[in-house]
Amino acid sequence: MLVIGLTGSIGMGKSTAAARFRELGIAVCDADAEVHKLYEGKAVAPIEAAFPGSTANGKVDRQKLAQALIAAPSRFARLEAIVHPMVKEAERQFLRAEVARGASMAVLEIPLLLEGGGHGRVDVVVVVSAPPEMQRQRVLARPGMSLEKLEQILARQLHDSEKRARADFIVDTGGSIAESAAQVDKIVESLQGRRGEAYAKHWA
8 A cells, every 4th residue: 555645834735635635535644633632532641741731621722732832842842752652553543444445545644744754654745835925824814823823833844845845746735726636636646556665664
């Protein structure tokens, strides 16, 4: 099975590309969605222990946790040490299930794929990209987003030009959804029949 890594900076259109992969019958494991699940389950106790007061009613309070990280950005590493192994295990279970059902390819949607070295555990890297002004507009329209928060997020992400340089394929989401979908279609078509090595090496 071919393991496709889907990545891109915040607001670049990963969700749009992921939706098209799903429409084509290719399963997608969304790392952010897995984090959301963990913030209501397994990760709550260790996060409360590391960041006291950051949880409420048995869930991680994302606003309180964000405030704690804005106050001490160096503590991101502590949070990642808790969450990343749990997310990786969820991805492993997802890929195993896809292999078991005979899928020819599957997608791991990971925002920090290149930053975290995850590109070594996939066969193909697909980067979504859009003009910077469009990116800012999209992100600042999100509830609870501020310029300070956006700048903190961008500081932890590789520049878009670096991601594009390291991509096997680029999906430009600066146009219409239909135009983005057509680019994904073309990528999937070009990958038909390609054998993957990443699953056997890193996930089995």
